[in-house]
Amino acid sequence: MADTAVHSSTTVHEHTHDDTATGISNSKLGMWVFLASDCLLFGALISTYLLLRHRSTHGLGPTDVFDIPFTSVSSFVLLMSSLTMALAVASITRGDVHRNRVWLASTALLGAVFIGGQVYEFTTFYREGLGYTTNIFGSAFYTLTGFHGIHVTVGIIMLASLLVMSLRGNLTRERAEAVEIVGLYWHFVDVVWIVIFTVVYLIP
Amino acid sequence: MSTTTTNEASPTAEEELLEHAHDHPSDGDYVKIAIILGVITAAEVGTYFWKDIFGSEPSTFALVATLFPMMIAKFIIVIGYFMHLKYDNPLFKRVFIFGLLLAMAVFIAALSAFEFWDDRFLRFLTGG
Numbered sequence: 001m002a003d004t005a006v007h008s009s010t011t012v013h014e015h016t017h018d019d020t021a022t023g024i025s026n027s028k029l030g031m032w033v034f035l036a037s038d039c040l041l042f043g044a045l046i047s048t049y050l051l052l053r054h055r056s057t058h059g060l061g062p063t064d065v066f067d068i069p070f071t072s073v074s075s076f077v078l079l080m081s082s083l084t085m086a087l088a089v090a091s092i093t094r095g096d097v098h099r100n101r102v103w104l105a106s107t108a109l110l111g112a113v114f115i116g117g118q119v120y121e122f123t124t125f126y127r128e129g130l131g132y133t134t135n136i137f138g139s140a141f142y143t144l145t146g147f148h149g150i151h152v153t154v155g156i157i158m159l160a161s162l163l164v165m166s167l168r169g170n171l172t173r174e175r176a177e178a179v180e181i182v183g184l185y186w187h188f189v190d191v192v193w194i195v196i197f198t199v200v201y202l203i204p
Numbered sequence: 205m206s207t208t209t210t211n212e213a214s215p216t217a218e219e220e221l222l223e224h225a226h227d228h229p230s231d232g233d234y235v236k237i238a239i240i241l242g243v244i245t246a247a248e249v250g251t252y253f254w255k256d257i258f259g260s261e262p263s264t265f266a267l268v269a270t271l272f273p274m275m276i277a278k279f280i281i282v283i284g285y286f287m288h289l290k291y292d293n294p295l296f297k298r299v300f301i302f303g304l305l306l307a308m309a310v311f312i313a314a315l316s317a318f319e320f321w322d323d324r325f326l327r328f329l330t331g332g
Contacts, residue, residue: 024293032296036303043307047314072249079245083238086286090231180288187287191279198275202248203267 031181035188038151042192045147046199049140056135063204065125074117075197078152081110082190089183095173101166104179107186108159111152118149141200148196151189158182228291237285244274 020026053062088103122142130138162182165171171178229237251270254262262270284290289297315321 022295024295029295029299032299033303036300036306039300039303039307040310043311044314047311051315051318051320068249068252072245072252076242076245079241080238082241082282082286083234086229086234086237087231090228090234093228184287187282190286191282194275194278194282198248198271202251202271203264 025177027177027181028184031184035184038188038192041147042144042195045144046195049144049200052136052140054137056137059135059138060125060128060130061137062141062200065128065130066201067121067124068201070117070121071197071201074114074121075193077110077117078114078190078193081107081114082187084110085183085186089176089180092171092173092176092179097166097172100171100179101163104159104163104166108156108163111156111159111186115149115152115156118145118152122146144196144200148189148192151192155182155186155189158185228288229285234286237281241278241281244278248274 022029084103084106088100088107091099091103122145125138130141132138132142159182162171162179165175165178248271250257251262251267254267283300289300
């Protein structure tokens with residue numbers, strides 16, 4: 001009984017992070033610092049794309065290849081994956097392990113659908129004649145959206161890892177912060193796509 | 205002795221957690237936020253059919269003026285509610301905003317260095 005009380009107290013102690021100098025989780029702060037630095041990466045890639053997209057002297061341009069209705073569906077899928085991720089974080093915070101698994105799997109699945117759409121899009125563009133080295137628009141476009149795709153893929157791997165941890169019984173309410181940190185990364189990937197979708201696809 | 209101490213400390217910490225949990229949106233709130241995001245996305249995609257709706261091609265300025273506020277709104281909603289930045293420790297907000305401002309500085313510097321804001325850009329923006 002006494003042991004249980006001590007364990008419960010330790011668990012709560014971990015949540016409040018009184019053991020760090022700032023009183024907040026170092027892991028969470030680390031993820032926010034990483035995301036802030038990732039803003040720089042995407043800031044540079046987006047500005048490069050904007051500079052180069054209309055400077056091609058030959059080959060296909062943005063208006064020749066983009067399929068807005070298709071990309072809109074992909075964007076909606078990624079947006080909804082942010083909802084399932086938020087629900088995954090909320091469920092593990094409540095200690096609902098079963099629902100957490102469902103939401104984590106849903107998020108990974110929606111992410112995989114988005115990546116599938118991107119692979120299809122890249123393949124279609126390539127068949128239409130826009131390769132990575134066809135022109136400067138192609139290079140800038142594939143680099144920007146490719147980097148984003150890599151981020152989504154890394155996110156799917158992290159979600160799959162959490163799912164495996166959960167199935168092994170290692171992901172409980174006490175480790176909810178792990179889900180929250182992966183969630184931060186996932187939402188950031190969604191936020192970056194919000195910008196890319198508008199700047200790259202919707203503004204010709 | 206130590207057990208007594210932890211038992212006394214436990215309810216306060218539990219209360220802190222519960223209070224923290226009440227600050228965060230509920231599952232229903234998350235669904236409402238997602239619906240709002242979906243509606244904004246639909247409005248964004250609607251600009252693709254501008255010509256069908258209004259009968260003429262939009263100028264880039266009109267597109268930017270329409271799409272950017274929607275993009276910024278979606279951005280703020282996701283980081284504020286889904287990423288809990290609205291409810292979390294202010295330090296996280298400061299760290300992220302610092303990175304964001306730095307990224308925007310890089311963005312503006314790069315575009316300026318390569319003469320993005322020249323006459324061609326202004327003509328392009330105004331559709332001239």
